[in-house]
Amino acid sequence: MTPLLEVQNLSKSYPVGRKGLFGKRMMQVLREVSLSVQPGEVLGLVGESGSGKSTIGKAVLRLIEADSGTVRFDGQDLSTISHADLRRLRKDMQIIFQDPYASLDPRKTIRAVLSEALDTHKLHMGTARADRLTELMTMVGLSPAFLDRRPHEFSGGQRQRIGIARALAVEPKFIVCDEAVSALDVSIQAQVLNLLADLRAMTGISLLFISHDLSVVRYISDRVMVLYLGKVMEVGPADQIHFAPRHPYTAALISAEPSLKHESNRIRLTGEIPSPLTPPSGCVFRSRCPYALPACAETVPPLRDMGEGRLKACIRDDIL
Template sequence: MTLLSVTDLKTTYRVGTAPVHAVDGVSLDIAPGETVGLVGESGCGKSTLGKTILRLVEPSAGRIAFDGVDLTTLPQQRLRAYRRRLQMVFQDPFASLNPRQTIGDILLAPLDVHRVGSRADRRQRVSAILSQVGLPEDAVARYPHEFSGGQRQRIGIARALVLGPDLIICDEPVSALDLSVQAQILNLLADIKRDLKLSLLFISHDLSVVRYLSDRVLVMYLGRIVEAGSHEQIWKRPLHPYTRALIDAVPDPARRRYAAPLPGDLPDPRNATKGCRFQPRCPLATELCKQQSPELRSARSGQRVACHHAEIIAVSDPT
């Protein structure tokens, strides 16, 4: 059974006269209760993909089917009903909260918009959600600036949960937090997923964070998915050189030697190269890579990979 099915989704911006294909033909599925991790460098299109799925950014092409209904064809009035079931936790827990509203007002607002229960029911719901995310009941009368970064992210999570959604998109929810606080928020999300049977799309640039929480992992580069598989497949036997570079970048005291960092930065998406988009930075690039863009295909190990030379990587030692 599939809760969310995204097919050949594209999101294009205009920068001057040049089109920027932030999301370029992405397909993915999320089952009920499943957590899918989406990982890649900053600027690869991860956040745009998450916002496009929620139609906070309008897609240029493709299909977004949620519980069998194509959201891309719905007018805003009909889309509102589905917003109760699709929520988002944003990266910056301070910028995403209205500094002029109390926490109680912030959490009551979506309940008021969707006319959920009576006023007393809504206040009771807010109190229960605050308890669930580990915040005191008196938080309802306080303002966002009175809380720490970790507590503000708990408020953001509470706001996403208050309507009882089926799917939450978490857009880099721990990247702005200290390491110790990151662990607390990740544990909270894991508990919520288990207790409420929620589906999560967890977006991060940190593969170790994605590995902790996700059932499956998607690796994104310049608007496209370049590898997909279970977190064990991706971590133990990466088949794309970009995935391997991301794993090598994760600090590991047990590693006897450190891999050379990936050369260069993400190229300007306005000047996409012909062939494989990763080939200017790839140590395995050949003439084929320069001429032909690889399709995402199934590998013998079970994961899917978009690389002409995945077989070479498969027989090498990723560590």
């Protein structure tokens, strides 16, 4: 099957601080990341803050420009198409933002918020507009009677449902969910996750689901990609990643989850994630890895195929 989204060797750096004698210092946040998303698939991206998850989501949508690498969506290379073609393609590529409070214009009614994207792409014009808005509110579990209210009249969970309705309004093929439930209470998180799962089953939409919480990612994803300091550490089916991790960093993320089980076999990370300005040599995870060898400081581990859809970036095969 041809992937709906295919990313190859994506890299991105940002200038930091004032320009000096040799120019500005560059902070590399993505290091040759590759991924793919099949039609109807949910790929989860997980990692600590600073791992580059949101940068991938924005680069995929060309909300920011990557330094190098290619992004192909539905067979088209996004780096070479015209602005007019990219504008048309944006109908098929949408985003749900993290903050349900900041992502909605407080001056507009929900009717105006949902109509904006429809106006941009000239969809459901005339009398069909009211039917489409009613359908969208119903799809996300809100009453159409709320259409003429403004965002401040809703709870955080309701606002995120409105954000989901806005993303669905133009009937996209693919949505980036950028920490879409992290700002919500746990009980509301579950409701929104169930809603996304139901909408995915209903519409066949593909999702790139970004979160720092591996248990949340596992709940909704078919496959999971684990990132650390801009590098891919491990990729595999969601349940296999959770119950049988192959990389020490993945195992450490699982160990950090609340559990009533005996804790003697937990992997605990010490220290903070290193600065992207001064990453460790060799394997970027080695400075916090309990299994690191001297060779880990000298070798950048490639992402190796372990079979059964599993990939990992680690020189050791004698652990986990």
